[in-house]
């Protein structure tokens with residue numbers, strides 16, 4: 534149903550586009566100037582193809598639908614791609630004509646591939662996710678009463694406020710500590726994880742302000758969701774491990790546990806549970822700057838306080854350094 538609506542929206546935006554383009558015959562321009570290399574169907578299958586290295590771009594490939602946004606298409610047509618047969622067209626085509634051809638490529642060739650990707654996403658979701666998250670993304674009936682914590686309701690304002698694309702990719706890759714949400718990295722490829730996350734965003738979380746925040750445009754495929762673990766503390770700070778250890782034991786261990794496993798004596802009473810620093814998801818994301826930021830700002834809608842009201846910047850760096858060296862960094 535949702536994917537039908539998705540197609541409908543695409544079809545409608547296609548219609549409005551055609552109304553605009555009536556003045557400029559984008560299809561005709563493409564046919565005259567571009568199809569000789571890129572093919573009539575935009576798939577790069579043309580007579581010229583054999584002779585060219587690199588070959589003309591296949592606009593219908595999934596790769597193209599991810600890489601080519603409107604701005605990049607316009608730029609390529611205007612300026613060409615140096616070192617290839619793709620020459621600059623800015624002296625031969627007007628800005629309006631270039632815009633119209635770019636829309637034509639988006640609507641006619643790239644969208645078809647996007648719809649295919651959406652279908653793939655819906656299949657993965659149905660196979661692996663709907664058992665807990667439900668067909669509507671609100672959570673399957675059994676899971677909302679049987680799981681603690683229950684699956685997030687993707688359609689809720691709380692989900693829109695807290696989730697972004699990268700966090701979702703991380704959650705699906707590595708799982709969420711101490712919940713039924715396990716990591717899928719060994720069962721799905723990185724691309725499949727991105728595809729299913731985009732499906733969740735498009736099907737359950739769109740049509741709101743938060744949509745912009747979630748938008749996928751120009752995020753490269755297979756982003757490396759592991760944070761760079763070599764980054765230093767922000768603000769030129771250098772944390773002191775020993776001072777940090779003392780701070781941790783007096784301020785953090787009651788919740789996060791002496792061993793960093795999230796099972797301190799207070800954890801029993803708290804939901805969501807304190808972060809388990811030994812979990813793969815923590816080890817993939819909590820580098821020094823991320824730790825500093827989390828500790829300073831705390832975490833909304835959880836019992837994690839904002840420590841910047843209690844600790845000074847040097848102390849924030851000390852305790853973050855301790856958590857990093859003691860728990861996050863694999864030994």
Ligand code: HEC
Pocket residue numbers: 563566567568569570571581585586587588589590601605606607609610614617618619620622634
């Ligand atoms: C003589 C052959 C040829 C013609 C004619 C041609 N192109 Fe290309 N085009 C190419 C090749 C080759 C590439 C691949 C460049 C690469 O792989 O970096 C390309 C790449 C592109 C790209 C992708 C650029 C990117 O950033 O990756 C776009 C968009 C594009 N062409 C649009 C057009 C449009 C629109 C026209 C007509 C106005 C056109 N091309 C005419 C050969 C051609």
Ligand code: HEC
Pocket residue numbers: 657658661662663664665666680682683684685696700701702704705709712713714715717729730733805
């Ligand atoms: C066995 C049940 C189960 C399955 C199967 C499952 N999830 Fe979850 N999921 C959960 C639970 C429970 C949570 C809530 C975790 C929490 O509160 O931190 C969750 C949370 C999430 C979140 C939010 C994570 C965050 O950072 O807050 C995303 C995104 C998500 N799931 C996506 C998926 C996708 C995509 C799939 C399929 C590949 C999937 N889930 C499969 C139970 C499940």
Ligand code: HEC
Pocket residue numbers: 780781784785786787788789799803804805806807808819823824827828832835836837838840852853856
């Ligand atoms: C009252 C309990 C409590 C105390 C005390 C506490 N935390 Fe937390 N902490 C939490 C909870 C709950 C979360 C949220 C877990 C989640 O959302 O998965 C959290 C999350 C975190 C995170 C991850 C945040 C993120 O963005 O995912 C870090 C890092 C952290 N705490 C560090 C600390 C440090 C360092 C201290 C001591 C200075 C501390 N915490 C003290 C309960 C606590």
